[in-house]
Amino acid sequence: MNGRDAARRAIIIDTPPTSNGDLHVGHLAGPFMAADVYARYLRSNGRPVVFSSGTDDSQTYVLASARRKGLTPEELSGRSWHEIRSTLAGMGVSLDGFAPYDDRYRASVLTFLTGLHRAGKFRERTVMLPYSERRGEYLVEGLVCGYCPICLVESRGGLCETCGHQNNFDELIEPRSTVDPDDVVTHREARILVLPMEEYRERLTAYYREREPRLRPHTMQLVREVLARPLPDFPITYPIGWGIPAPFPETPGQRINAWAEGMPAVMYTTAYAAEQLGERHAADDELWRAEHDPEIVYFIGFDNVYFWGFTHIAALMAHEGRYALPDTFISNEFYELENAKFSTSLGHVLYTKDLLKEVPRDLVRFYLAISCPEHQQTNFSREALVKVAGDRLVRPWNRLAGLLGKAVADSGADGASLPVSDAGRRRAEAVIARFRACYELSGYSLTRAANLIVGQLDRMVREARLVHEDAGADRARLGDLFLDVRVLVACASPILIDLARAAGEAGGFTCGLDAGGFRPGRIAPFALPLLETPAGAADAR
Template structure:
């Protein structure tokens, strides 16, 4: 980390989840775990951070889910907001603020979009949209499904989760209603407002040329494919009955497209979180302004890359330099449950809150980190959870705790201070450097960080056994305790409860920017034990 970045504010965005139900394990394994670990790592280095999220209540997925459940969309979104916030807190996701969907939110969205409208950035366009003859309404986004015109796989309206490409207006093949599959779906014309994406082609191309080294391969594949075709116009309004009413005279009675809310929504969540940290600004977009030079980082699923990486970036560019552009965004692939896609409608789902009732939080976080879908689809398995956490974390850690306790007792070192060698300090710095390589954006990887925890634990168990067998040489014992202390600091973004308990027992800081890596002496401390998950993980 260079000197400039050491004091630069980081704005970390976990894109707001749709409020059509609680978060399942697949949601946490992707953006939320990755964003939380990055935020915790930056804070441990003294970086100023604002980490925020909220809910995406305007999505038509809320309307579709509410109809299937026999609820009003207001009832479903309101209940889901509380469930999602509780689940994130239960998992230890260290949001500085989880913003409500309220009048202030709506005002922020309208201010952002009205400014663009007044500057003449939108265009009127006549389009053909899927139409429900039975309900007498247009079907867009989560209300309609069909086959993607790009990859020919089943897709919802607006965007294909499989290939990541947008499908606009009447492009879905064989469209049908997601609420009533027997409904007759036709097409009707409507006059809407759009953002003409082709006008931002050169700027988007330059943006990605600069950021290509920071982006994951699948993301860059999509970027190249999108830029190789004409950029489709982005709908700003839709003639539907759910969402924020559009105030534009050209489109009376229409609503704001939920995806057009994205940028002002996260500006609002940033402002809300900053207030929780004691800051207050006159405008919700203040911290995003270019003069403040924030490092903005998104954590998103691959299926959201098109909107957040193209239409939302173009919306920022349309404000003509007022805002900073995102430094990068880290995408993830899909996470399966027992080798099948998560499906709430089919009952194939594991909610995070239910798993946390069975398994200690640190074990869940460790398993999600080591199995997270960074570059390809991965899988959650209860049997694997029990085996991986038991074999690679719980038993090695508890074995280390026992060996250290015996070594201290045999050496009569309780209440003493142990020397630390120069070699021990160099070793500690080397370990910290390897963890930094996993946590810095240039090589960010939860999987590598979790595997590094495993590798260091194996080494420390062997070292502890050797120290114990050699009558607990004080210098070797001091180096060993420093190794444990450094491992806890480096693992603390993932193993949040264990690291906190160890630091309290040892009276040491978990900061990575202090002098904790180079002490000349260290006091021994008792290591807390980890609970097993074997029995609980098999519970149904």
């Protein structure tokens, strides 16, 4: 981390989830865990951070889900907001603020978009949209499905979650209603406002040329594919009945496309979170303004890369230098449940809140980190969680705790500080450097960080066994081991949040990585807290 970055405020965005139900394990394994670990890492280095999210209530997925459940969209989104906030808190996701979808939210969206409208950034277009003959309404986004014109896999309207490409207007092949599959779907003409994406081609190309080294390969593949063809117009308004009413005279009675809310929505959530930290700003977009030079990072699933990586950035660019552009974004692939896709409609789902009732939070976080879908699709298995967390984390940690306790008792060092060697201090610095390589954006990887925890535990257990078996062991060897433990706890603290808290309390230390606290001359031994064995695992003591 260079000097400039160390002083910059980091704005971390967990892209707002759609409020059509609670979060399942697949949601947490992707952007939520990744964003939380990064935020915690930066805070441990003393970086100023604003980490925020909210809900995306305007999505037509809310409307479609509400119709299937027999609820009003307002009822479903309101209930889901509380469920999502509770689940994130239960998982220890350290948001500085989880913003409500309210009048202030809507005002922030309209301020951002009407500024572009006044500046003449939108264009009128006549397009053909899917239309429900039975309901007498246009079908867009979550209300319609069909086959993607790019990869020919089934897709929702607007974007294909398989290949990541946009499918605008009448491009879906064999469109069908997602609420009523027997409905007759035709196409009808509509006059809407769009953001002409092709006008931002050169700036988007330059943006990605600069940021390519930080982006994951699948994301860059999509970027190259998108830029290799004409950029489709981005719809700003739709002739539908759900969402924020569009105030533009050209489109009376229409609503704002939910995806067009993205950038002003996260500016609003940033402002809301900053207020929870005690800050007050005159405008909700203040912290995003270019003169403040924030480091902006957001965490997204691959299926959202097109909108967040193209249309939303073009909308920022359309404000002609007013706002900072995101430094980068961290994408993830899909996470399956027992080797099948998560499906709420088919009942193939595991809600995070239900898992947390049965498995300690740190064990869930560890398993989601080690199995997270960073570069390819991965899988959640309850059996694998029990085995991996038990064998690789709980058993070695508790074994280490037992061995260190016996070694301290045998050496008579209980209550006395222990010397630390130069070699021990050098090892500590090496371990910190390896964890930093996992947490810094240039090589960000939860999987590697979790595996590094495993590797360091294995090393320490072997060393603790040797110290325990050697009655005449040098006290500095034992002191080095306790320094190893402190370093591991600090480096693992963004993932193992409860263990870090308990160990810090037991040892009387904090888990920050910004101070020079890992070169001590002496160190006090302490009792390591034990981890709870996951149900179904072998005895981990």
